[in-house]
Amino acid sequence: MGRVDVRLLVLLAMGVLLGTLAWAAVQLTKEQTDDFDARTLNTWRDLIGEFTRFRESSYPLVIPALLPDESSIDWAALQNDDPEWYWDFDAGTYYFDPGSELSKQIPHDTDLLVYEDIVEEELLVLNVPKTADAPYKEEMVFRAMAWPQPSKFERYQRYLDRELCKRRIVWHITMKSRRLAEKEETQPRMAAILEGPQAFLPANSSSMQMMSMESLTELKITGIRKATNSLLIEVSYPASYSGTSWSVFSYDMPACVYTNESGGSGGNPQPPTNDAPCEGCSTCYTDPERSFAGLDRVWMLSESNLVLTGETSTLWLDTRALGLDTNGEPCHRIYALGANSVDEDNDQINSAFELFALKTDPAVWDSDGDGVGDGAELANDTSPTNPNDPPNANGAILYSGAQTGVVRVLAVTISNSWTSAYTDTLNEPGSYQIANLLGSNLWLKAFRDLDGDGVLDEIEARGEYTGNPAEIGQQVNGIDITLSDPDTDGDGFSDFEELYHLGTNPSDPADGAVKLQETKDQVSAYWNIFFRDSLSFTNTPGSAADLNDLRNALNTLSEQFHEAGMQ
Known part of the structure; x- marks a missing residue:
């Protein structure tokens, strides 16, 4: 088993920050102080001690890893292949005194990276190269501290999450000669300090910007720092984003509750309780309803109008206290941002x-x-995820006649009414939907608006739902309506056909019968040209069956004609 691939750490240093709506890599600096003594490390053991203290206080900001279910976990594969295994934290600048152990081994303004290789059980200190693609130099290797024993009252998964989160922290610091740093403080040379894409800001700077080897091209969370009863979030972005408005979302997890798996009060199955845990039993688990599952969970809107006031970065203070589980341990809080535009x-x-x-x-x-x-x-105040709220009806409008114009669909509260505030308008017969309906009995109707005046006229095709009245208390599907043309005189020709195609009187059944007989005579004459058997109409003249016989005869004849010159 080899050590963690240093190339992976290089990639992490370059690309640990994710996109606009993704989880953000986190850095955490201690409370800034002007007291150089508090940040002076003179030996490698001093440095390792500071690193271990840092991760003891910072591990809650690391999202627990999603471990495989297998009993045997390939730790080498996880730390080498999982891009989200290591979490980078920028701890700022530390100092060493002249003549100290560190002063003899590293120069002023040295960037160091410290992490634990859990496979080899080693703590490694690497010297970060000043130029891209140059190799990392191994400065020091320590035997990692033994894992503590889990408490007898603590569930194993909680113990494993906590200890792994500590060991997934990668610590970035800059070591400077205290003597030279004090001169820099008294005679600031900000241009020199900030020159170059890999430079760190001084320890007393208010910025929490992570080291980056490339310019930002999108918005990223680049820092989270503890403040009094609050969290200070730094958001960095291209200058073109300045002045835009964003929403901040957060999710707290996990929620750990006590259960009585080995007995106690509760019933069967045992419900979650707040009883004191029994000795030696499994007492705490992550509530599956609140455990982190990405976008499958409902996040909290923490800020609806975060205006990016800085040119390339803005600080936002989250004053909400972190939630605690029943063991009194803080939950993890995850942040994401989205542009309001x-x-x-x-x-x-x-x-x-x-x-x-x-x-x-x-x-x-x-x-x-x-x-x-x-x-x-x-x-x-209705639900955008509930198809039954508000109540609505949908179906299809069917029509085979010759009328044109829009189709108006209505839901009325009076059976003989053809006007309503609840309507849908279609350009052609087809699917419709009427929303925001009342929960009472409704009559669903439709008509073809020939003249586009919004009013049903005598000649216009119309129809009603055969199941009227309908109870519309939720979403009701399949309310189909068939339109038919009025035939005032009952001669088998619609009023529309008589007025616009036949030139007959829609109120005189006789002229329709005459026109029908004339049509049959013409069809029969053509029929006799092509067929030996005579055409016979046996159904009641003008009836649906009679008209269907006529239609079938015309279709048969149409197959006998062809365009001149066609073979």
Whole structure:
């Protein structure tokens, strides 16, 4: 088993910060102080001691690793292949005195990286090269401290998460000669200090910017620092982002609760309780309903209008206390940000809020398919993820006639009414949906609006749902409506056909019968040209069956004609 691949650490130093809506790599600096004594390390053991103290206080900011279920875990594969295994923290600048052990082994302004190789059980101190692609130099190797024994009252998973989070911390520091650093403090040379893409800011700087080997091209969380009862978050970004508005989301996890797995009060199965844990039993587990699962969980909107006031970075203070589990240990808090200007589906809700908080589809205007946009539902206090809220009806409009014009679909509260505030308008017959319906009995109707005046006229095709009245207390599907043309005189020709195609009187059944007989005579004459058997119409003249016979005869004849010159 070899040591962790140093190339992986180089990649981590370059790319540990993730994208705008991704989890952020974290750095944590101690409370800044002007007292050089508090940050003076003269030996390698002093440095390792400071590193171990640092990770004892900083491990809660590391997201626990998702370990495989197998009993035998390949730790080498995890720390070498998992890009999220190591978490980089920038601890700023420390100092060494002239004549000390460190002063004899490293020069002024040396960047060091400290981490633990859990496979080899070693603590390694690497000298970070000043130029890209240069190799890391191994300065010192220590035997790692033995893992402590878990408490008899502590569940093993909690113990494992805590100890692994400590050992996943990679510590970045800059070591300077105290004598030279004091001169720099009295005669600041900021241009020289900040020159070059790999430079660290001085320890008393208010910035918490992580070391980066490339310019930022997107917004990133670059620092988290403890403040009094608060967390100070630094957000860094390209200068073009300055002045824009963002939302901040957070998720606290895990929630650890006591259970009575070995007996005690509760019933069967045992419910979670706050009873004192029994000795030697498994007492605490991560609540699966609150454990971290990325975007599968509902995140908290921590800030709805974070304006990026700085040119390339902005500090935001999260004053909410970290939650505690039943063991009194702080939960992990995870942050993400989203631009308020991004609204992919134009539903008046920014896409980040849909992803993290609402759990709606940021690319779909109406996520639950109830006919009301997500933004309108949020404004009207209905659920954008419940297709039954508000109540709605949908189905299909069917029509085979010759009329044109839009189709108006209505839901009315009076059976003989053809006007309503609840409508849907279609350019052609097809699917419809009427939203925001009342929960009472409703009559669903539709008509073809020939003249586009919004009013049903005598000649216009219309139809009603055969199951009227319908109870619409939720989403009701399959309310299909078939439109038919009025036939005032019952002669088998619709009023529309008589007025616009036949030139007959829609109120005179006789002229329709005459026109029908004339048509049959013409069809029969052509029929006799092609077929020996005479055409016979046996159904009641003008009936649906009679008209269907005529239609079939015309279709058969149409197959006998061809364009001149065609073979």
